Amino acid sequence: IDTNLFEGRTGSGLYVQELAGDLRVRGASATTGTVMLTAAGAILDGNPLEGPADITAPEIVLTAIGGGIGTLADALEIQLAGGRLWASAQGDIVLTAIAGALDLRAVVSTAGSIVLRTRDAIDSTGEDITLAADSVLRAQAGHITLQAGDDIVAAAGSRIQAGGTVTLRVDVDSADVGIGGTADLRGSIQAASVDIAGAADDDRFALTGALSATRIDGAGGNDRIHLGSLATPQAGGGGLLDGFAALVTVVGGGGEDLLVADGEGDTRAHTGTLTASLLKGLGMAGGIAYDG
Numbered sequence: 001i002d003t004n005l006f007e008g009r010t011g012s013g014l015y016v017q018e019l020a021g022d023l024r025v026r027g028a029s030a031t032t033g034t035v036m037l038t039a040a041g042a043i044l045d046g047n048p049l050e051g052p053a054d055i056t057a058p059e060i061v062l063t064a065i066g067g068g069i070g071t072l073a074d075a076l077e078i079q080l081a082g083g084r085l086w087a088s089a090q091g092d093i094v095l096t097a098i099a100g101a102l103d104l105r106a107v108v109s110t111a112g113s114i115v116l117r118t119r120d121a122i123d124s125t126g127e128d129i130t131l132a133a134d135s136v137l138r139a140q141a142g143h144i145t146l147q148a149g150d151d152i153v154a155a156a157g158s159r160i161q162a163g164g165t166v167t168l169r170v171d172v173d174s175a176d177v178g179i180g181g182t183a184d185l186r187g188s189i190q191a192a193s194v195d196i197a198g199a200a201d202d203d204r205f206a207l208t209g210a211l212s213a214t215r216i217d218g219a220g221g222n223d224r225i226h227l228g229s230l231a232t233p234q235a236g237g238g239g240l241l242d243g244f245a246a247l248v249t250v251v252g253g254g255g256e257d258l259l260v261a262d263g264e265g266d267t268r269a270h271t272g273t274l275t276a277s278l279l280k281g282l283g284m285a286g287g288i289a290y291d292g
Contacts, residue, residue: 013033014057069156169199
């Protein structure tokens with residue numbers, strides 16, 4: 001097409017290419033199949049009203065060759081009907097799922113940052129951000145921010161890579177009072193620094209390794225933090241601590257918090273040092289600092 005404002009709906013797949021400049025999306029949806037939008041410039045929100053999603057489909061594929069997808073001031077609003085997301089752009093990628101989850105497969109910005117969010121709903125679960133074993137999030141020259149209304153789950157094998165900071169937030173907005181969030185992080189995260197936090201409810205964190213300096217903040221509630229190669233949000237055991245190549249700092253916040261560092265599966269001779277605020281050694285090149 002050769003226009004800067006698009007609206008289209010179909011029962012099956014929808015495939016649109018903007019030949020010049022930006023593509024402003026007023027509404028694009030497919031009941032089944034894929035919505036695939038490609039723009040020579042940017043892909044932007046063409047609907048000034050807050051409400052219905054700009055794009056709705058089981059699978060969404062977005063490519064902005066010469067610009068960004070959404071903006072920091074105006075996110076592109078999408079709804080994945082139980083499906084998956086692919087997005088690539090030269091600039092920033094800023095997307096909000098207005099309902100449900102975000103299943104991320106490949107989201108890559110070559111010169112900007114990535115901000116992805118799911119909205120928490122009252123008395124509801126499932127507003128998660130998930131990465132499969134082959135998923136990739138990459139912002140080579142920027143930051144990556146994931147804000148989940150409920151949980152962030154990154155499978156083993158998934159990769160998050162940023163030139164700047166990776167910021168991960170669970171239980172954002174806390175609309176379902178009394179139900180905390182979970183950060184289950186089994187893939188690799190490489191960045192200048194990593195900042196992980198929950199909210200006021202009881203949250204759970206699991207981290208299987210650290211390649212970059214990482215901070216975990218429970219931010220209130222009775223939180224559980226499990227560290228080790230076999231760590232899960234519920235438990236740990238039989239794991240190793242070798243994967244913690246960089247320092248992990250844990251801040252419990254208020255409430256009664258539990259930190260478990262699991263090296264139970266290591267049969268080699270290691271020494272470690274435990275103080276009131278730091279655990280070092282035991283195969284870790286980094287260490288685990290803790291407070292509160």
